[in-house]
Amino acid sequence: MFRRLLDSPWPYFVGAGLLLLAAIASQFEIRTPSRPEGTPADIEMLAERDDLNVVFVLIDALRADRVGAYGYERDTTPAMDALVSQGILFKNVQAQSSWTKASMASIWTGRLPANTAILRYDDALPEEAKLPAELFQEAGYHTAGIWRNGWVAPNFGFGQGFDQYIKPKGGRERLRAQSKHPSGRAIPGTDEDILLSAFEFLDAFGKDRFFLYMHFMDLHQYVYDDSAPEWGNSYSDSYDKSLAWTDRLIGVIVNHIEEIGEFDNTVIVIMSDHGEAFGEHGIEGHARNLHTEVTTVPVLIVLPFRLQQPIVVEDEVSNIDIWPTLLDMLGLPELPNTDGKSLMPLVMASAGIGGGDESLVRIRYSHLDRRWGSPDVTDPWVAVQDGDKRILWRANDPENSRFYDLRNDPGEQQNLYSEDDPEAERLAGMAKAYLEVTESPWGVETLKIELDALRLNQLRALGYVIKP
Numbered sequence: 001m002f003r004r005l006l007d008s009p010w011p012y013f014v015g016a017g018l019l020l021l022a023a024i025a026s027q028f029e030i031r032t033p034s035r036p037e038g039t040p041a042d043i044e045m046l047a048e049r050d051d052l053n054v055v056f057v058l059i060d061a062l063r064a065d066r067v068g069a070y071g072y073e074r075d076t077t078p079a080m081d082a083l084v085s086q087g088i089l090f091k092n093v094q095a096q097s098s099w100t101k102a103s104m105a106s107i108w109t110g111r112l113p114a115n116t117a118i119l120r121y122d123d124a125l126p127e128e129a130k131l132p133a134e135l136f137q138e139a140g141y142h143t144a145g146i147w148r149n150g151w152v153a154p155n156f157g158f159g160q161g162f163d164q165y166i167k168p169k170g171g172r173e174r175l176r177a178q179s180k181h182p183s184g185r186a187i188p189g190t191d192e193d194i195l196l197s198a199f200e201f202l203d204a205f206g207k208d209r210f211f212l213y214m215h216f217m218d219l220h221q222y223v224y225d226d227s228a229p230e231w232g233n234s235y236s237d238s239y240d241k242s243l244a245w246t247d248r249l250i251g252v253i254v255n256h257i258e259e260i261g262e263f264d265n266t267v268i269v270i271m272s273d274h275g276e277a278f279g280e281h282g283i284e285g286h287a288r289n290l291h292t293e294v295t296t297v298p299v300l301i302v303l304p305f306r307l308q309q310p311i312v313v314e315d316e317v318s319n320i321d322i323w324p325t326l327l328d329m330l331g332l333p334e335l336p337n338t339d340g341k342s343l344m345p346l347v348m349a350s351a352g353i354g355g356g357d358e359s360l361v362r363i364r365y366s367h368l369d370r371r372w373g374s375p376d377v378t379d380p381w382v383a384v385q386d387g388d389k390r391i392l393w394r395a396n397d398p399e400n401s402r403f404y405d406l407r408n409d410p411g412e413q414q415n416l417y418s419e420d421d422p423e424a425e426r427l428a429g430m431a432k433a434y435l436e437v438t439e440s441p442w443g444v445e446t447l448k449i450e451l452d453a454l455r456l457n458q459l460r461a462l463g464y465v466i467k468p
């Protein structure tokens with residue numbers, strides 16, 4: 001026992017760990033903390049407030065249609081559903097890639113992947129890149145990022161602006177589903193370790209203004225505990241059980257924020273970098289194609305007050321719009337040269353205030369270099385969606401591109417691609433034009449990181465094939 005305490009990353013924090021376990025257990029009863037009532041007009045006043053904190057929760061590999069608030073029949077997300085029932089929900093959001101590093105670079109910078117130049121296993125954001133954490137830091141917030149996915153490690157440039165950028169040491173193991181990943185058991189610990197680090201940060205800085213980013217990985221790893229519902233044992237079922245587990249952790253962190261008296265002045269954002277496939281197109285997992293099951297993601301914003309009814313933004317938007325929206329909402333400076341735009345006019349219009357802004361509902365792009373893990377070989381795929389029409393453009397193999405009419409075929413089962421189809425050709429032209437954009441978006445040569453064997457193996461432990 002003593003030996004184990006010494007091995008613990010938080011030897012002085014074991015008591016809190018036990019409290020955390022109790023808190024997770026008590027989450028069987030979902031309790032939504034109470035807050036003052038607010039109106040949509042109060043959202044526009046958030047930029048004037050000088051007492052707000054921001055908690056940014058990234059649930060890796062969360063597809064929108066598994067979330068209760070997005071219509072899923074299983075009760076996978078009671079805590080998140082309760083939170084967003086008084087906040088803002090974006091119903092139709094497309095991620096900019098199906099691979100964590102490319103997608104996270106787009107989320108943080110508000111730029112499309114071609115404009116981040118984060119496309120390959122060894123690409124890194126240079127110091128010239130501006131990230132939201134830097135804006136928070138410059139505005140006087142305490143900033144912390146807590147992560148367990150090696151693709152957002154500081155060597156890839158993702159730690160910029162964080163006072164503390166922490167990869168918690170694995171604490172305890174939970175029952176896992178049999179993983180579909182060949183080495184999927186290799187990431188030590190669970191997202192409980194993220195919560196423990198977050199508690200520690202909040203106890204130290206929760207009374208000051210803070211920006212806290214937590215990057216949850218248990219869903220990516222299909223981790224769940226022994227109280228999971230009896231939903232079956234397929235990968236898809238295990239994923240749902242893991243989502244229910246992750247949702248309980250969200251409930252725990254929200255209740256902790258309430259316990260330290262900060263719930264009435266904290267904005268909580270929950271979103272994801274990409275979805276997850278369950279064989280819809282012959283593949284399980286992600287980072288292999290750009291079909292809708294891996295690019296349709298949820299975005300929830302929990303306000304520091306409760307609305308009488310949620311604001312549901314139905315418009316088609318992109319993950320690159322979310323940080324421009326949040327910075328606008330919070331009255332913070334803009335990120336430079338974003339492709340994304342603030343969606344505040346759409347939020348307000350969805351709440352019945354103002355007429356919106358049609359220019360914000362735009363062509364949407366996703367981008368994946370399918371050979372991102374192989375040196376000297378590229379295979380760019382670009383998804384371009386305009387309303388119901390969507391192309392998966394394969395730059396190296398155009399005749400095997402795919403084209404779908406989502407109105408009649410939302411699951412993308414019937415490939416209509418033909419070079420003779422004017423709509424397909426129009427979207428193909430957009431994909432080609434997109435790939436022709438700038439080569440050095442940050443004004444410097446793309447930063448390439450030399451990955452040692454240890455790091456490569458850590459990334460392979462996520463289930464990816466990397467062959468340098």
Ligand SMILES: [Zn+2]
Pocket residue numbers: 060061099100101220273274
């Ligand atoms: Zn991911």
